[in-house]
Amino acid sequence: MLSLPMQTGLCRNCNYALRDLPEARCPECGTAFNPADPKTMNMGRPIGPFAKWILGPTGCPWTLTTILPLVWMLWIFREPGPYYMGIFFIPAVLVALLIASRFVWTFIRMTTAHIYRQPYLPSQGNRRQMILSACVVVTILLVLLKVPLRIGFALSRPAMESFVSELVNEPFKARPPSQRVGIYRMSTTLRRNGSGTIQLHMDGSFEEGFGYSLEQIEYAGTNAGSGGHLTGPWYWFSDD
């Protein structure tokens, strides 16, 4: 028998009650423990896999619930539309949701630790949190600098050039209402604004799209929203 004074705890792995044992090892699952060190045993209530997951390291869920919304944000900002009303609103909502989810998660962990009488350990991984916070800041900067739009357009520019020349040269050819142009889905209806700029609209909206003008222009859209120059004769716009 062990000579150390034995504290009665449960196996951290399988909840077996660790008492009167010939060696410091769970007879049920083989997990070793130290009878003198309460941290090696579960001194609280028996704990199931779900509560164990809640109280365990939270790295992977954290990373996913931060990175996926950021990827989604970069994706929606590939189009001109969100740069008008959404440019500050969408990142602000996202940051608020991320902060709120941290508070909610901390509350759930503290409550679970209390119910199961477990020591509460704050989420570990400060380094990971720093990296994730940096990802949030970088993503917002990329959006403010319109990088997703510029990359999306750069990837689509060759397709966009042949699309516009096809629409101009064969205006009466039968076409489906929309088609894929590079990474975008565009309406095949060509319009011009008051100053004659050719407007290519995103599918399903006549308020956002790309403008084509050989002359330098202020705004490629129809009424003042947001817009700007991309490269060469290309502009982007999102109407009010």
Ligand SMILES: [Zn+2]
């Ligand atoms: Zn065990």
